[in-house]
Amino acid sequence: MAFRAFWNSPVGPKTTHFWGPVANWGFVTAGLADTQKPPQMISGNMTAAMCICSGLLMRFAWMVQPRNYLLLACHASNEIVQLYQLSRLAKSQGYLDQKKEEVER
Amino acid sequence: MAASKLQAFWNHPAGPKTIHFWAPTFKWGISIANVADFSKPPEKLSYPQQIAVTCTGFVWSRYSTVITPKNWNLFSVNVAMAVTGLYQLARKIRHDYFSETEVMAASKEH
Numbered sequence: 001m002a003f004r005a006f007w008n009s010p011v012g013p014k015t016t017h018f019w020g021p022v023a024n025w026g027f028v029t030a031g032l033a034d035t036q037k038p039p040q041m042i043s044g045n046m047t048a049a050m051c052i053c054s055g056l057l058m059r060f061a062w063m064v065q066p067r068n069y070l071l072l073a074c075h076a077s078n079e080i081v082q083l084y085q086l087s088r089l090a091k092s093q094g095y096l097d098q099k100k101e102e103v104e105r
Numbered sequence: 106m107a108a109s110k111l112q113a114f115w116n117h118p119a120g121p122k123t124i125h126f127w128a129p130t131f132k133w134g135i136s137i138a139n140v141a142d143f144s145k146p147p148e149k150l151s152y153p154q155q156i157a158v159t160c161t162g163f164v165w166s167r168y169s170t171v172i173t174p175k176n177w178n179l180f181s182v183n184v185a186m187a188v189t190g191l192y193q194l195a196r197k198i199r200h201d202y203f204s205e206t207e208v209m210a211a212s213k214e215h
Contacts (some may be wrong), residue, residue: 030153
């Protein structure tokens with residue numbers, strides 16, 4: 001019963017409202033896979049762009065007709081993953097070394 | 106004339122007073138970031154990330170014509186994502202699989 005409801009839903013797998021967000025989960029998966037790679041491979045450009053975009057797309061998912069919770073969940077997750085990658089990159093380039101700076105003074 | 110067109114844009118359901126405008130506008134950042142990364146050496150590109158960008162671009166180009174309101178800004182930005190993603194993938198694949206012969210030939214000569 002529940003599966004039928006899902007299958008025939010106006011935002012279900014027969015519609016692009018489902019597959020759009022599914023495609024965007026690719027960013028989350030890619031981001032997670034890339035957390036295992038050395039931070040030098042992280043693209044600052046791309047990661048920063050994604051942090052901004054996922055924030056905006058979370059709002060978009062809430063406001064679009066029909067409201068898209070799958071998309072919202074996807075971009076909330078991506079926001080977290082991309083922020084994490086950004087912090088890894090920043091750390092590897094020495095931007096987050098606050099204690100070190102104090103010691104040098 | 107121009108004023109009324111500007112007003113039409115300003116008040117559009119997918120116009121600059123709404124998230125339907127700003128989300129796609131900032132999504133251009135992803136394509137711009139990708140174009141900036143055209144100059145990065147292919148070893149530093151990420152297959153998972155570029156595949157995600159490309160697939161998203163294709164699927165969302167379709168998605169943006171089916172939602173309410175229809176969003177051509179979103180459509181064009183996703184077309185751009187698909188194109189830049191494909192180009193980056195081509196660069197990386199060419200580097201990983203098609204320049205090996207050149208490298209092998211060079212090492213054989215030595």
